Amino acid sequence: AGVKRTLLDTGEDRRTLTKAGNEHLLDTEGSHVRSFRWQDVVVFEWHGWAVVVASPGVEDDEDADNRSAGILSAVQEYLNGQAPVVNEVLDWRWQNGQMHVWVAGCHNHPTMKPHDVWTRIGLLAPGSYGVLHSIYHGVDRDWSRRVLRRGAVQVEVEENLSPHVGQVEDPEPGAG
Numbered sequence: 001a002g003v004k005r006t007l008l009d010t011g012e013d014r015r016t017l018t019k020a021g022n023e024h025l026l027d028t029e030g031s032h033v034r035s036f037r038w039q040d041v042v043v044f045e046w047h048g049w050a051v052v053v054a055s056p057g058v059e060d061d062e063d064a065d066n067r068s069a070g071i072l073s074a075v076q077e078y079l080n081g082q083a084p085v086v087n088e089v090l091d092w093r094w095q096n097g098q099m100h101v102w103v104a105g106c107h108n109h110p111t112m113k114p115h116d117v118w119t120r121i122g123l124l125a126p127g128s129y130g131v132l133h134s135i136y137h138g139v140d141r142d143w144s145r146r147v148l149r150r151g152a153v154q155v156e157v158e159e160n161l162s163p164h165v166g167q168v169e170d171p172e173p174g175a176g
Contacts, residue, residue, distance in 0.1 A: 042108070042136070042137060042138030042139060043106055043107060043108050043136075043137050043138070044105075044106070044107045044108075044109060044110040044111060044134065044135075044136045044137070045105070045106045045134065045135055045137060046103065046104065046105055046106075046114045046132060046133065046134035046135075047103070047104045047132075047133050047134075048102070048103045048104070048114065048118065048130060048131055048132030048133060048146070049100065049101065049102050049103075049130050049131065050100070050101045050118065050121055050128055050129065050130025050131075050132075050148055051098055051099070051100055051101075051128060051129055051130060052072060052075050052092075052098070052099035052100070052101060052121060052125045052128045053098070053125060053127030053128050053129070054067060054068035054071040054072060054125050054126075054127055055067070055068065055071075055125075055126060055127040056126060056127040056150050056151075057127070071124060071125050072099055072125065074124050074125075075099065075121060075124045075125050076092070076099070078120055078121075078124060079092055079101070079117075082113075082117070085105070085113075087105055087106060087107065088103070088104070088105035088107075088113070089102060089103060089104040089105060090102075090103050090117065091103075101117075101121065101130070103117060103132065110136050110139075114132055114134065115132070115134070115146060115153075118130070118132050118146050118148050118153050119153050121148065122148050122151045122152055122153055123151065125151075126150060126151030127150070127151075128148055128149075128151075129148055129149045129150075130147075130148045131145055131146065131147055131148070132145070132146040132148070132153075133145055133146075133158055133161065134146070135161075135164060137164070140164075141162070141163045141164065141165075142157045142158065142161075142162035142163055142164070143157070143158035143161040143162050143164060144156070144157065144158060145157070145158040
């Protein structure tokens with residue numbers, strides 16, 4: 001059975017798409033967003049950014065530059081090797097001589113891929129830093145925050161977004 005919710009203004013001409021037991025109502029252009037409540041669905045959502053840095057130390061010599069170039073090349077090779085997925089963002093760009101990574105996505109099932117990417121960046125480039133927020137809507141109450149710093153990833157509750165229902169969304173009318 002599908003989950004009742006309106007994703008898009010359906011108008012007179014509508015079509016129904018079904019994926020993994022969830023019903024999605026769309027107009028023919030698929031352009032008029034009306035309402036969406038994460039508490040009504042079971043999906044895994046994540047958003048994050050990281051700055052890739054070879055070492056947390058201050059190193060300013062030719063050997064350090066060569067080590068740094070090798071480490072950044074290894075991270076870029078690792079990211080290039082990730083299989084693209086239609087509803088995921090894994091992007092990296094060079095800004096002012098630094099590699100910046102962005103991730104985001106939403107699946108109807110949990111995936112460890114974004115967590116694995118964060119861990120791998122930390123292992124390859126221990127000076128890297130960033131945050132990755134994730135929640136398994138319909139299962140988890142709180143957002144998790146994975147903080148990447150000094151080669152390690154620490155998992156915390158994201159207090160600013162948790163609990164999701166209450167901080168981000170209002171409770172379902174009549175829910176107690």
